[in-house]
Amino acid sequence: MRVDLQPAYILHTRPYRDTSLLIDLLTPDYGRVTAVARGVRKTKTPKRQLLNPFSRLLVSWQGKTDMKLLTLFESDNHFLSLTANHLYSGFYLNELLVRLLPEMDSHNGIFYAYEHSLITLQAGADIEPLLRTFEFRLLEELGYGLDFSQDVRSFCAIQPEGFYECHAQEGFYSAAPDIPEEALLKGEVLLAIARGDYSHAATRMAAKKLARRLLKPLLGSRPLNSRALFVSQKPDL
Structure with missing residues (x-):
């Protein structure tokens, strides 16, 4: 298999053998691709600096195995700088x-x-x-997405004044009377998330808890390294 000049972002790099890099790329047509960039660590060239996270490149690779060989990479003249x-x-x-x-x-x-x-x-x-x-x-x-606008058991629209429980595999449904208050989600908060409206603190807090809850089974027990970077920075994650 050979792919030529596919747009790609660098997600992660790590040393591979003595002089190469193993690179995780995000592409529009092939999703995440892992490829070896041979020999790029043996010389300090300007082109090596392209292989940094958040760089958008045009890349070519070949190979049938899980690990492809990066045969070409060049700038897509799209530069991002995050601080x-x-x-x-x-x-x-x-x-x-x-x-x-x-x-x-x-x-x-x-x-x-x-x-x-x-x-x-x-x-x-x-x-x-x-x-x-x-x-x-x-x-x-x-x-694994959920519908923030509908009660999955009654098939009725979420009501702003209602209170709901969340089943991670099903979605949201009207809360039973004996559910602890901390486990309840107000309908107006769910509808705000559905609209992408995070202007209120209650919506932000609920959305963060929900995102963590839904992502946890997919991520497993291994902690996220990026979260550790925020320990002393009062993270928004």
């Missing part, structure tokens, strides 16, 4: 994609949602709404 918490947030998005996206499984929508998120981070956008929007979009693309 401080926006940089850490970018690392978080990258780690989610590396951990959760199956290799060579096309998710065209995720590629462009990721690109939009990076551009918005570079512009200094409010981090928390951006992360929640991306997390819920990623869950939807992976087949």
